[in-house]
Amino acid sequence: MFLIGQYDSPFVRRTAIALRLYGLPFEHKPWSTFADAEKVAAYNPVRRVPTLVLDDGEALIESGAILDYLDELVGPEKAMIARSGAERRRHLRIAALATGLADKAVSLVYERVLRKEQLKLWVERCEAQISGVLAVLEQERASVTSPYWLGDRIGHADIAVACALRFTGEAHPHLFDARYPTLQAHAARCEALPPFQEIVQPLAPPKG
Numbered sequence: 001m002f003l004i005g006q007y008d009s010p011f012v013r014r015t016a017i018a019l020r021l022y023g024l025p026f027e028h029k030p031w032s033t034f035a036d037a038e039k040v041a042a043y044n045p046v047r048r049v050p051t052l053v054l055d056d057g058e059a060l061i062e063s064g065a066i067l068d069y070l071d072e073l074v075g076p077e078k079a080m081i082a083r084s085g086a087e088r089r090r091h092l093r094i095a096a097l098a099t100g101l102a103d104k105a106v107s108l109v110y111e112r113v114l115r116k117e118q119l120k121l122w123v124e125r126c127e128a129q130i131s132g133v134l135a136v137l138e139q140e141r142a143s144v145t146s147p148y149w150l151g152d153r154i155g156h157a158d159i160a161v162a163c164a165l166r167f168t169g170e171a172h173p174h175l176f177d178a179r180y181p182t183l184q185a186h187a188a189r190c191e192a193l194p195p196f197q198e199i200v201q202p203l204a205p206p207k208g
Contacts, residue, residue, distance in 0.1 A: 002027035004040060005049025007201035010102040010163035011063040012050040017159050018067055020195040022074050026052075034206040063099070067156055080155040087150060091157045094140070094149055098160035101133040105168040105175075113205045130168065130175050134183065137161060142182040147189065154190070162190035170203040 003019065003026050005012030019026050031039050037047050043059040044051040052060045052069075060066045071079040082088040104126045111118050111126070141149065141161075148158045165187040169176040178184075190196055 001052060001054045002029050004029045004031050004043060004051040004053065006030045006032060006204070007199055008167070008203045009049055010106075010160075010167040011099070013166075013199055013201075014156075014159045014163040015050045015052065015063050015066050016199045017163070017195045018070055018080065018156065020199060021080065021154070021159075022070055022078065024070065024073070030201075032206070064095075080153070080159075081157075082150075091150055091155055094137070094157035095160045097133050097137060098157065098164040101130060101137075102160075102164035102167055104129045104133075105164065105171055109171050109203075109205050127172075127175060130172070134168075134176060134180055138180045138183050141186055149186075154193070158186070158190055162187045162196065166191065166200075167203065171205075 001024075003012070003016055005015075007013045007016060007030070016026075016028065029039075031049070033040055033047055033049055040047050040049065040051065043053055044061050046061065048061065050061075050063055050066060052066045054060065060069055067081075071081060076083045081091050108123065108126045108130075111123060146152055148154050149161070150157065161183070165176060165183055169187075176183075
């Protein structure tokens, strides 16, 4: 199978890190949704990444759906999320906050590089959403004493948060800074792991 998308995307990166942590071999096609849009469209008509193409040609789209498939593939004992119940819901909530954070951080990058004149109202709204999510995640992570969000073992929520934080910090350093020491520590713990160090790419925004 092969994974489409560049690793400066927090969504592609979280997917690739999960694949590596699960020990699942894959080929990486670092196609850009701008420069390589037609290549991406051949597998995903929405022209978005990540897209995971299985050995039989089936294309899975959207990081959450891809991870759901990977969890099923490795089985409940190895999956990085509970199969059901309150723990799963909590895990999904943290992951949803992280992906929402990443989505707004990406939107701000596009606003900056693709518009000649930025829309002030939209920028302020995105920045407020980013700051609001960071504040909630900081508070909730500070209340957890375990190495990772839901215990001693890394999970999808941890990966999603770390990838979103790296992207936000690179793209908008004025938004993710020393005001969030617990999140910085969480990100540092994750980024020290070999898969995070292997699967990384400096932010390369599209040119307007």
